[in-house]
Amino acid sequence: MMPSTATAPATRVVVPAPKRRRRRANPTAAILLILLAVLMLAPFIWTALSVTKPTDVAFANPPVLSGYTPTLEAFKNLWETTYFAEYLVNTAVVAVISTVVALVLGIPAAYALSRFPGYVSAILLLLALVFRSLPRFAVVLPMYDISRALGIYDTNFALAAALVAINQPFSIWLLRNFFAEIPKELDEAAMIDGCTRWGTLRRIMIPLMRPGILTAGVFVFLFAFQEYLTALVLTDTASKTVPVFITTQLGQTLPMLQQAGAAAMLLTLPVIAISFIAQKYLVAGLSDGSVKG
Amino acid sequence: MRRREFASFIGPSLLVMVGLLVLPLIRTVQWSFQEVNYGQAGTFIGLSNYTQALGDPRFGRAVFFTLLLTAIVTALILVVGYLVAIGVNGLGKLRPYILGSMLVAYVLPGVVGAVSFSWLFNSNFGGVLNLVIERLTGQELLWFTDTWPNRVMIIAHTVWHLLPFSVLMILAGLQGVPKELREAARIDGANALKMHLWVIIPTMRGIIGFVCLITIMDVLRTFDSLIPLSPQADAIGNESIMFYVFDNAFRDGSQQLGLGSAVNVLSILLILICLFPFIRDLLKEAKAKA
Numbered sequence: 001m002m003p004s005t006a007t008a009p010a011t012r013v014v015v016p017a018p019k020r021r022r023r024r025a026n027p028t029a030a031i032l033l034i035l036l037a038v039l040m041l042a043p044f045i046w047t048a049l050s051v052t053k054p055t056d057v058a059f060a061n062p063p064v065l066s067g068y069t070p071t072l073e074a075f076k077n078l079w080e081t082t083y084f085a086e087y088l089v090n091t092a093v094v095a096v097i098s099t100v101v102a103l104v105l106g107i108p109a110a111y112a113l114s115r116f117p118g119y120v121s122a123i124l125l126l127l128a129l130v131f132r133s134l135p136r137f138a139v140v141l142p143m144y145d146i147s148r149a150l151g152i153y154d155t156n157f158a159l160a161a162a163l164v165a166i167n168q169p170f171s172i173w174l175l176r177n178f179f180a181e182i183p184k185e186l187d188e189a190a191m192i193d194g195c196t197r198w199g200t201l202r203r204i205m206i207p208l209m210r211p212g213i214l215t216a217g218v219f220v221f222l223f224a225f226q227e228y229l230t231a232l233v234l235t236d237t238a239s240k241t242v243p244v245f246i247t248t249q250l251g252q253t254l255p256m257l258q259q260a261g262a263a264a265m266l267l268t269l270p271v272i273a274i275s276f277i278a279q280k281y282l283v284a285g286l287s288d289g290s291v292k293g
Numbered sequence: 294m295r296r297r298e299f300a301s302f303i304g305p306s307l308l309v310m311v312g313l314l315v316l317p318l319i320r321t322v323q324w325s326f327q328e329v330n331y332g333q334a335g336t337f338i339g340l341s342n343y344t345q346a347l348g349d350p351r352f353g354r355a356v357f358f359t360l361l362l363t364a365i366v367t368a369l370i371l372v373v374g375y376l377v378a379i380g381v382n383g384l385g386k387l388r389p390y391i392l393g394s395m396l397v398a399y400v401l402p403g404v405v406g407a408v409s410f411s412w413l414f415n416s417n418f419g420g421v422l423n424l425v426i427e428r429l430t431g432q433e434l435l436w437f438t439d440t441w442p443n444r445v446m447i448i449a450h451t452v453w454h455l456l457p458f459s460v461l462m463i464l465a466g467l468q469g470v471p472k473e474l475r476e477a478a479r480i481d482g483a484n485a486l487k488m489h490l491w492v493i494i495p496t497m498r499g500i501i502g503f504v505c506l507i508t509i510m511d512v513l514r515t516f517d518s519l520i521p522l523s524p525q526a527d528a529i530g531n532e533s534i535m536f537y538v539f540d541n542a543f544r545d546g547s548q549q550l551g552l553g554s555a556v557n558v559l560s561i562l563l564i565l566i567c568l569f570p571f572i573r574d575l576l577k578e579a580k581a582k583a
Contacts, residue, residue: 040394
């Protein structure tokens, strides 16, 4: 499937799209799936309920389900008594920087891998796969040691650099599959018209690749936003991220637990918004390229 | 593409990966043969760290638990993920809402999802699922201190967290199954089951393999979720390999960096063994293309 039929090579015969058969969804299946979706959301809904209860009934056993006045006290507490705002900024800054850098480094590399024939590509891809599966601690503990020696321990920079490297193999792999779908004739045409390789990438490939780049960007952003282990090891107080903050609140007092829940909600809401907006592009993007065998 | 162009395109990315992945990895291998502390040069002690790890029953338990979790979760993810993807694919207008709701579990930071999940089961924090299950079965299960109830909860959490990814991938793959193929099979009299078994699944072999691969990788390195879900992981035999490394090599008071590194090297070997079939397939494919 091509991202856009307007750019299909001339040899392609244009067939009118067959009329989509309107199939009525199977009602039993639909109901089961709705139930499943609700079940998948249950932990999230339950946490939302817990953090909007007054502290004295928030974690009561058996749970109190009615007869209380919902309150946003936990959010207020979170904002006023902890450094949550700072942690949120750290998390966002690290996620954005590492996504941008990962794409800037990954796009040319993935393009080259998709165009350079033969063994080199295959072996590099295999290495990327193996590196993706490494136990995190095998690279993060040495990073901890090195970052202390260099004096960059507990900085956003160190964490972002670590995440770029850790996510690089996956980004390259995903992007490479998208590039592989774009016919090589297009590069040749552009170069005959006087584009350099870089020009071809910038003027022809990147515009064509927009859904693919978006897909890879969303994945890398989410990985960075979610990362717990790396942040736990490479940060202390100054560049602590929200996931690390949330676990430090566990096992403390009930108000602190509620703050953890509130922090979880605040971290989740933007991510949910992204996933709802992006899911259409994700399915389209993924079926366009990445996963054809 | 010429060699020099290739090098200039791939150079920056390669530099970052060599500097921040390969070099640290080499350091881990070095450490695994040393008695060493952070910030200091270590002393070579041969294979002691390895013999210590392999002789530690706690490490054996961690390996067993991690492999058990990986096997069960991967099987569940593939079967349930495929069925759900088929269901979602058949949905009309509802589809984006269902898919969006399900994706939430995947995009939540692992640790956050695990905290929320643990609250559903924790009687100390007014959990609701433990109560429902208690009413239904008439017995009180100790979700956090008994080995098997805790395992069931960890398995449920891991499936909950990873299922959306497989649904998304398989759904994307279903879009690539040519309509002609399905129609031809239907004309040849294939029923729904046969259609899936002999037509759709074989055409999606690549994707299903990919989902399997990613799931195995992700479950083998389970770590974050155990912090809220299994506070006494070691005592009840539900500790993962990564948790064992963390406890030995990083947590305050027990910085056995050499031992932790040796376990890291051992788990790399374990992962390579688990991934061997996929690696072999990829190499074969590469050879065919070369």
